[in-house]
Amino acid sequence: MEYRNWKSLSMYWGALMRITIRYLIDCDLSGSAYKVLFYVMDLMGPDNIAAGVRQKNISDDLHLHKSNVSKCVKELIEKQFIVKTTSRKGFMVNPALYYLGKDDRIHHKEVFDELVRESGRDIIFEMTRGGRVYKSDEDEYIDLD
Template identity: 35%
Template sequence: MAYSIYWGAFIIPAFEPLYSDELHGTDYKIFFYLLSNINYTNNISSIKQKDISQELNIHKTTVSKSLKKLEELQYIAKVEKFNGYMINPNIFYVGKNKADERDKIRDEFDEIVISNNSEVRFSLIEYTGVLNDNNR
């Protein structure tokens, strides 16, 4: 597999919810698979559930349950128009070296969450390095 060189960044305070939420091995595997297929311009992994299932050799029902859990915990949000999932940029983002670009992507994620009648869970205050988690 060939990789183009690009960088991604986890927000350090995001590790606490990642290890304390009720995620299991398959959930992490799918989450990292989505991260490995992320588009650096919009934080979206345009990949179908059946492709995840085939690529990772995980039953499609299990993939569906894990994606639902990741969505409920707001690590990802389903993006119909891109046929994929947006990774929460309050937790992980790629290739954005300007704060206003990162803010724009975080706002887009929040709009998706709100449009799904959910309350935004994470909010990053970048200049202080504080990640607010409304579930805690």
């Protein structure tokens, strides 16, 4: 897949949280949804918390049918890996699940949660001020670190 010029990539890091790895194992994402998730993660940069990309571009770059990309995006939103940005021209990856070399992770999580609430959904992942992540199941919080 040659959707990006590898030589133009800047050097910064992103990390999957341990809870993300466990959630990826347990949540039964489709293979295409994994591709879409990692594609969106890859488009995030050190100065942006969202990937400004349309589903058509994802479809073209990953060689997936547009309806399949739409299903994958819906699945990723339902499982709160991503949320549509306010402008609806891109997606934000859940900072509780993917950490991108920034100190503003807690603020970014607050932005993510507000977008989730605006879409009429309940928050699946909670994050403490100290950065610990919890998965909420009804009224219980289970520490997954």
